[in-house]
Amino acid sequence: SQQGEEDPQALSIQEGENATMNCSYKTSINNLQWYRQNSGRGLVHLILIRSNEREKHSGRLRVTLDTSKKSSSLLITASRAADTASYFCATDSGGSGGSNYKLTFGKGTLLTVNP
Amino acid sequence: KAGVTQTPRYLIKTRGQQVTLSCSPISGHRSVSWYQQTPGQGLQFLFEYFSETQRNKGNFPGRFSGRQFSNSRSEMNVSTLELGDSALYLCASSFSGSYGGNEQFFGPGTRLTVL
Numbered sequence: 001s002q003q004g005e006e007d008p009q010a011l012s013i014q015e016g017e018n019a020t021m022n023c024s025y026k027t028s029i030n031n032l033q034w035y036r037q038n039s040g041r042g043l044v045h046l047i048l049i050r051s052n053e054r055e056k057h058s059g060r061l062r063v064t065l066d067t068s069k070k071s072s073s074l075l076i077t078a079s080r081a082a083d084t085a086s087y088f089c090a091t092d093s094g095g096s097g098g099s100n101y102k103l104t105f106g107k108g109t110l111l112t113v114n115p
Numbered sequence: 116k117a118g119v120t121q122t123p124r125y126l127i128k129t130r131g132q133q134v135t136l137s138c139s140p141i142s143g144h145r146s147v148s149w150y151q152q153t154p155g156q157g158l159q160f161l162f163e164y165f166s167e168t169q170r171n172k173g174n175f176p177g178r179f180s181g182r183q184f185s186n187s188r189s190e191m192n193v194s195t196l197e198l199g200d201s202a203l204y205l206c207a208s209s210f211s212g213s214y215g216g217n218e219q220f221f222g223p224g225t226r227l228t229v230l
Binding site: 016033040041042043044045048089090101103104105106107108 | 118148150157158159160163171173203205207217218219220221222223224226
């Protein structure tokens, strides 16, 4: 079953524009992570935000987390054609020790950045 | 540092056969997780191994099994293949250390087609 639900399912923008993707989840979490997947390949970890954090930056990426609304957003600024990929949020709902040995993924947002 | 490797990359089998997929984690990583990705169900957690022990299991039938060796390499096996088992099987490794979760590093996946 999916824990996270990304919105929108697909997003098409022009190079240089910003892209915002949202993720909602259902249960309490230890952390939330965002991954990128280029067509049919493995996933690449982008950023992890812990449940006690509200915002995190990494290069052109900005992630926010609102645990009261059980939602997160990923902002990619100044997008490039190379950012074209599917983006997934994944939640770690714990287990003993807190290590994320069971990530639950959403169905992803397909981002297309047109040159 | 070499990334996560998976073999084989592509596999074609027929219904009723069995298949074994292999995953070599990043050196020093002790946790290996397996995921199934299909267009309909998205990314679903199969199981996770740590120090040769299965720590967590997803909601898959008993035909799906796995194991981990002392060098942290992992294999997953699917017996009595069904058409619905056609999917991209992804392996991910993580250090699985302190509380708060760790990012998972994914391999390129094995594309299994069941005819």
